[in-house]
Amino acid sequence: MAKNILIVGGGLAGTIVANGLCRQLAPQLRSGEVVITMLGTTETHMYQPGLLYVPFGRIREHELFRDQRKVLDRRVIFHVDPAKHIDVEKNQVSTAGGRTLKYDYLVLATGSRIMPQSIPGMVEGGHWFYDLEGARKMRDALSKFEGGKIIVNANAPHKCPVAPLEITFMLYDYLKAKNLLDKSEIIYTYPIGRLHALEPVALWAKPEFDKLGIKYETFFNTESVDPGAKTITSAEGVTLPYDLLVTIPPHQGAQVIVDSDLGKGGWVPTNTKTLHRDGSTNIFVCGDTTNIPISKAGSTAHFEADVLIDNLASLLTENRMARDYDGKVFCFIETGSSTGTYVWFNYTTPPNPGPPSQMVHWFKLAYNRLYWLSAKGLL
Amino acid sequence: MQTIDARGAFCPGPLMELIAALKLSAIGDQIEILSTDKGSVADVPEWVAKVGHKMVGVTEKGDHWSIVVEKAK
Ligand SMILES: Cc1cc2nc3c(=O)[nH]c(=O)nc-3n(C[C@H](O)[C@H](O)[C@H](O)COP(=O)(O)OP(=O)(O)OC[C@H]3O[C@@H](n4cnc5c(N)ncnc54)[C@H](O)[C@@H]3O)c2cc1C
Numbered sequence A: 001m002a003k004n005i006l007i008v009g010g011g012l013a014g015t016i017v018a019n020g021l022c023r024q025l026a027p028q029l030r031s032g033e034v035v036i037t038m039l040g041t042t043e044t045h046m047y048q049p050g051l052l053y054v055p056f057g058r059i060r061e062h063e064l065f066r067d068q069r070k071v072l073d074r075r076v077i078f079h080v081d082p083a084k085h086i087d088v089e090k091n092q093v094s095t096a097g098g099r100t101l102k103y104d105y106l107v108l109a110t111g112s113r114i115m116p117q118s119i120p121g122m123v124e125g126g127h128w129f130y131d132l133e134g135a136r137k138m139r140d141a142l143s144k145f146e147g148g149k150i151i152v153n154a155n156a157p158h159k160c161p162v163a164p165l166e167i168t169f170m171l172y173d174y175l176k177a178k179n180l181l182d183k184s185e186i187i188y189t190y191p192i193g194r195l196h197a198l199e200p201v202a203l204w205a206k207p208e209f210d211k212l213g214i215k216y217e218t219f220f221n222t223e224s225v226d227p228g229a230k231t232i233t234s235a236e237g238v239t240l241p242y243d244l245l246v247t248i249p250p251h252q253g254a255q256v257i258v259d260s261d262l263g264k265g266g267w268v269p270t271n272t273k274t275l276h277r278d279g280s281t282n283i284f285v286c287g288d289t290t291n292i293p294i295s296k297a298g299s300t301a302h303f304e305a306d307v308l309i310d311n312l313a314s315l316l317t318e319n320r321m322a323r324d325y326d327g328k329v330f331c332f333i334e335t336g337s338s339t340g341t342y343v344w345f346n347y348t349t350p351p352n353p354g355p356p357s358q359m360v361h362w363f364k365l366a367y368n369r370l371y372w373l374s375a376k377g378l379l
Numbered sequence B: 001m002q003t004i005d006a007r008g009a010f011c012p013g014p015l016m017e018l019i020a021a022l023k024l025s026a027i028g029d030q031i032e033i034l035s036t037d038k039g040s041v042a043d044v045p046e047w048v049a050k051v052g053h054k055m056v057g058v059t060e061k062g063d064h065w066s067i068v069v070e071k072a073k
Helices: A012-024 A026-031 A048-056 A132-144 A163-177 A199-212 A255-259 A298-318 A358-376 B014-023 B039-051
Strands: A003-008 A034-040 A044-046 A065-067 A077-080 A083-087 A092-095 A100-102 A105-108 A112-114 A149-154 A185-189 A215-217 A222-226 A231-234 A239-241 A244-248 A251-253 A283-285 A329-334 A340-345 B002-005 B030-035 B054-061 B064-070
Touching: A003 A012, A003 A100, A012 A026, A012 A034, A012 A298, A012 A358, A026 A034, A044 A048, A048 A132, A048 A163, A048 A358, A083 A255, A105 A298, A132 A244, A149 A163, A149 A239, A163 A185, A163 A199, A163 A244, A163 A329, A199 A340, A251 A255, A283 A298, A298 A329, A329 A358, A340 A358, B002 B014, B014 B030, B014 B039, B014 B064, B030 B039, B039 B054, B039 B064
Parallel strands: A003 A034, A003 A105, A034 A077, A105 A283, A149 A185, A149 A244, A185 A215, B002 B030
Antiparallel strands: A044 A065, A083 A092, A092 A100, A112 A251, A222 A231, A231 A239, A329 A340, B030 B064, B054 B064
């Protein structure tokens, strides 16, 4: 009997895992010993980091999308048919389209999503760039912006930990280019008592903000937005007026995780090293959907996927796990429209960002294109 | 009681994890956060006081701290 590997979610993590497994299990796929199936929600694959450039008109929308079938190794059976219920007792997943799929190994890679609706007034009063519709709306709002107070508001938890800083620096450069700086003010808010979760990044960002005259309010967790009065209020009791509110709404995991009772808020309790779902030996979790206290980022998904591929391939061919995930994360940080820096860290090595340079910015731009190779597992 | 093991977490860090977990909890729930970052011993109580939740206690456990918070609003 063939061993069935079922991957739920065709975003970055699911795609890298699927493609990597195809390479490592080529003989088993050929002989029919192994079958890899993926469930996704759409025909297209979106390059999410590209959304950052949409509000500024610096990327064409079609550059964000590829046909998922073309990104995926052709040996993977791909259904555009979202998982509706995951039954870990019966080792099966039922789908919106009425399929029931049995698995021997399950990979949960359903990612995370923004929940602006969880904060009163945020949908009506806020702008964001975390989905295409939001990014387009923000582009329109920015093109009409004639100066005033812009609040950049980050909420916990969110994916791409550096995005709040990046959007702030990019907004600054945008206002400068439009000659709107002297009529404008940027105020950055952050949930904890410094400018970024990573202390070295926070220490680096503060003098940068001070130099540019960007104001900040820390310990700010949004409780409500009043779109009529154009104010935003924190759970800590601070109310700030705005002319344009740019927010990174709080995130949750996928609804199917909640509905299948696999984790509060859609976050699946996951072993930090083996990436097993807690309590299972045949279910792995990869990418944003884990509850591991590290960055929800494409790079995290990528490094986790590499480990998962080795382990699943070893389990199938030699009945052993190959290696542990060490917590590695790597993030580019855009520090303006033409400079950037980066950080890397793992469970034991703290991050240490270098001075921003044009070269790192170019690397990030290059990566925007290389993404597709990375998803294909070629990078 | 829910425990969040944020030992060794560089990003998003113990306080961000706690904030995220409290959002999903009910009033009266207690959450324990484990942290190896000494900064958390100051950060967490400061934030908890600011926002109006309740500190239950901070205990040093060898190489890490256990910080227990109760959701109050
Ligand atoms: C604006 C922005 C900028 C970013 N910038 C960076 C960056 O510079 N660097 C970086 O490393 N990361 C960045 N990220 C984060 C990165 O995109 C994510 O962390 C990464 O995509 C996570 O991969 P994933 O596979 O876990 O989730 P995703 O890529 O989101 O994939 C999850 C997939 O699961 C699917 N799914 C959900 N529910 C179901 C279901 N029921 N059945 C089947 N499929 C389902 C979804 O449709 C989706 O396709 C950025 C994100 C955004 C939004």
